[in-house]
Amino acid sequence: MIRTCAVDKDNQIVYDVPLRDLNNEHTVWYWVDFSEPTDQENSLLRDFFHFHPLAVEDCLDELIERPKVDFYKNYLFFLLHSIQQTTLATDEVEVFMNSHMLVTYHKQPNRAINNSWVRLKKEEGLKKGPIFVLHSIIDQIVDDYFQPVFHIEDALNQIEENSDREAVNELLDKIFDIRHDMSKLRRSILPMRDLLYRLLNSENVSFIEDQRFYFHDIYDHLLKLSEMLESYREFSADIRENYMSFNSNKTNNIMMTLTIITTIFMPLTFIVGIYGMNFDYMPELHIKYAYYMVLIGMACIAFFMFLIFVKIGWLKIGNKKNRRNRHSSK
Template identity: 45%
Template sequence: MIRTIAVDEEGLLKKNLPIETLIAEGFLWYWIDFDQPDEKENLLLRDLLHFHPLAIEDCIYWQQRPKLNYFEDHTFFITQSMNPSTFTKEELDFFVGDHFIVTYHHTRLEEVNKMWRLFHNEVNVREWDSYKVLHFMIDELVDQYFPIAYEIEDTLGKIDENSQNESMETLLEELFAARQKLLMLRRTVSPMRDLVYRMLNSHRLPGIMNHREYFLDIYDHLLKLSEMIDANREITADIRDSYLSYNSHQTNRVMKILTVFTTIFMPLTFIAGIYGMNFANMPELHWKYGYFSVMFIMAGIGYGMYVYFQKKGWFK
């Protein structure tokens, strides 16, 4: 589907005009949105709009890394949003010139639809231009990252609170799932941050300079997101290390107690082994009090070793 918006020299908004009309007539600026286009509509990028073949190829074969390419009469941007429900990347491409902006996306994006609805209610359309539209949609894309980052942060907080009550398998499964989401978000935010940085520091984009303070605001948001992601990655590492350390301590405590009991029973087993050899000449076997004496000695040794280890604090 292709939809269009144009602003004429009188500041009037024109909707859904043919692309041929937009190119031929003198509009202040126009916006063409390629929303999930088919193969026939893709040909218009080449045949009518005459965009660079490499940029068209990047549009059609999507899931590219965010980037910026300069061409003779237009600039090509690849940006990415992230679906908060599925944590999948969704690409939004821009062709931007002094008097036009063309958007291209393979999935229906709320950021684009919000821009479209805004123009249906916007009165001062003369104040807009192609780079202001670019800023609005990139800003909407970046704003979509924050709920995802906050959700991950809340998840880590709950994991930390319940770390003493959950099994190791459950906790590590939740922890690694949150860490995986962080990595996916980082792979989107970092390239977007680099893209906006290039936009702000490019002398080939005078339209960006006219709205520099707005794009700086986007860059600040991306820096904040990067800091949140790095901080949460450190939190996941701290929770993991703390839990593994706690479990190691518990294991060592159990092993220490088992070692104490093994040590106590070693001399008792030795004594029992001696009197279990059934030699013919073992006088104490025939002594009236032999059994009770051996039991008393074994009990004394066991109790003595227990008291010794108790004083040493091995049962704590």
């Protein structure tokens, strides 16, 4: 689908303008949006607009490219990353722009493009020119990054508090999922930050001077997002290490308990093994109270070894402290 709008010399906005009428002398500038284009519509990038083959290839390529800005002779080419809010999947948005045109291209319906189109149509922001529309699109794309990042922050706080008393393995699985989501966001946010930095510091885009402060505001947002992701990566790594240490310590305590039990039963098993041998002549077997004496002796040995383990600190009886509530209600 292709939708068009144009601003004429009378400062009037005209929608659904045929492509053949876009370059007439009455048009000041125009916006053409390719949404889910067909093969025939794709050919217009090369045959009608005569864009550079490399830029057209970036549009048609199925692979997700890194966000970038290329400076061609008569226009700029932007490759932007838009994030789907639920899955964090990356959608490419390509933009061709100069002072007289803006061409946007996206293979899937795009929230940022659609929101910008509707808002600018309502506010008549199209009259402010293509650079203003470009700012609106990039600003909407960057604003859509914040919600997933805030969601990651909330998820990490919930994992740290663990108010639901979930098992350590489940918490670790959640942490790995969160770090995977952060990696997805980093692959878009960091290159977008570099793109804005290059745009703001390039000598080839003098026509953005009037909007420089607005683009700098977007760059500040991307800096904030990248710093937030870095802090969350460190935070998640600390939580992961804490839970892994806790899990390892718990496993060690279980193994120690089992070892102590096995050690206590070793001499008892030795005694039972001796008197379980099938010899005809074993003097102790003929003593009247030998059975009770052996039982008492085994009990004493077990109790004595139990006291030794308690004394050296391998077994702690009655020393468990209640877990401190770090988030007590005020």
